[in-house]
Amino acid sequence: MSTGTERRQRTPSPTRSPARGNDATPAAAARPMNAAMMFSVVALTITVVGLLYLVQTAQVASLGYEATRLEQERAAAALENQQLTYEVASLEALPRIERLAVDTLDMQAVRARIFVVVPLPPRDDLSLPEPVTRPEQSLALRVWERLTGQSTATNMGGEP
């Protein structure tokens, strides 16, 4: 009567193993190497990608806080600008300006304007300019100017 154990002990064939072992030895040695390398590469890739993602996320978060800070600075500057605008407007108040002018600068309010009537002198010396007629151009010259698109000008006013 044989036991299960015995059956399992018999199962491996002592004659086949060396033969297979002889054939597979180099491949078997290479396969774990390849798998380990593959695993390492994948792990490294995942690590690098993860790190890049983390760096990117950290930078985005950092830039976000920077943007928030700048926005707060902008808002504070806007508020300060509003306050300064109000102060400028207050300083422009007419009663204050008048008080400064009168009390500090010894100025006086204008009470009257003096209008001086200045009659325009008659311009008898003016005379109409003599009409100047443009010298007649020859037909050939006019045709040439049309064709070439160029033209000549004559100083009619007598000024250089």
Added chain:
Amino acid sequence: MSGAPPARRPRNDVPRYRVWSVMVVFLLFVSAISYRVVGVQVVRSEEFGRWAVAERTRENVAAARRGEVYDARGVRLATNVPSNRVSAILSQIDDTRRTAELLSPLIGRTVEDIDSALNEPELEWVLLARRLTPEVSAQIVALGIEGIVLDPEPSRMYPFGTFASHVLGFTTYDLRGAYGVEGHYDDVLGGSPGKLLGERDGAGNLIALSQSSWDSPIDGADIVLTLDSAVQYAIERILADVVAEQSAAGGTIIVQHTQSGAILGMASLQTFDPNTFNLIDDPTIFLNPAISMVYEPGSTFKSVVMAIGLDDGVVYPDTLFNDDPGYFAVSGHPAITNSQGIVYGAQTMTQVLEQSANLGAIFVAQKIGRDRFYQRLVEFGFGYETGVDLQGEEVGILTLPMGAGWNDVLFYTNSFGQGIAVTPLQLVNAVSALGNGGRLMQPYIVAEVRGADGTIITQPTVIRQVISEETSAMMRMMLESAVLHGTGELAAVEGYRIGAKTGTAQIPSPNGGYIEDATIASIVGFAPIENPLFTVLVKIDWPKELFSGQEVSAPVMARVFEELFLLYGIAPFAAQGAP
């Protein structure tokens, strides 16, 4: 078998039931997790998604900037400033009395008042003060009182205080406009708030590059008034002087550009500071007397009646009228006489205006005819809003024939400005039409609205032609004569041609009749006569030293015109007419 040791089971020879047991447990575990995962991620994913978004995101209202208000010279009259409100978290205040003593000088409330507020039994927190300036806010922060909290809130400020306050109005704490330009143009100035919906971190900061939506606020438009701060300052000063000199109850001065209808100045007393509107107990102070208070115009109204008579061709400047025996009898009513019972005898229409004769005005009204008279008054805008772009305009009281409250004597008393009530702006606008060739202009106070999408410039608008150019020319001459030879003599400015009509109206008593010795002294007119540019109304309420428009208001008008001629460089007539 007895002597042999039992065969050892190989290490990997695990009983199958154990494997299955582990597998079943594992499967159960995985199933439970899967069930939960599917439940969370699939079945209720939308619900949880909404929760998560609601947890991370927050909606903030971005307030629109309220537009600023400038005068015609570019002077800023209303602007926005940062401010704070201070509150107290009552459970955190240890010594309420000490806290009240420290805050009292800074926030303008009494120690007892603050202490009482800090001991409110029913409240968790109380608002102690609003619109604190940055300086005061900094002082409160420096006190370092635990439980005292400052929150920023924008507020509206009026740099010149009471200056033109009735024209400007004010804004409430929630920046809603009330009265004046602020009230009328609240939608234009206020803009539309925006909305920022975005993910935020634990500190409430917006997470950059996260999903967010941003509806930008639409800022309010800036407004440029026709009001000239130099004119406004001058008339406010003059008005304050005369009200003080006459111990008057108040008064109004309006300066309108005769040709366009633009308001150059509008001052009234009593006034208020819009920065501290909350301190005013009587809200009627906020009403602009120039548009919201009605009064009997008295004899100033005769100028309008005379213009109607001339325009209808029923009288001419030299038409003679004899007021003998010096009274006009109306059945069932006391006889109507001229002021102080004076009998002038025969007089021209020009003299009727010069002497401000009541009986002469009745004569003109009778010539016009009752129905025609009231039709023309309505054409002049009496009894209706002028449509000026200010909040709170009244229509006045014009009782039409056979209308409610009508009686026959009204027709006669209305002809000299009694029994009718107008706003100062209605009258000044009607008198502008007498001077500008007969065009009733739409009065306006906003010259430009400068919005994000462009600038809208108000164009002068003619409502209707109420009298002819010829009638206007006659009225200019007649009103000038009223200044040169009549009751408006004290309104004259040397070298300039001014036309004006005075008025002294009694003040109706709430109990019926009129208040004894109480008058409204007024004058309305324009200058320069050769080309009227300024229409001025001066109205002094209940002067105590003198009482008539002739004595009280005419000299004030002269001062106003002097200032206007100086400010705008108007040359005297002699200089203009020189060859």
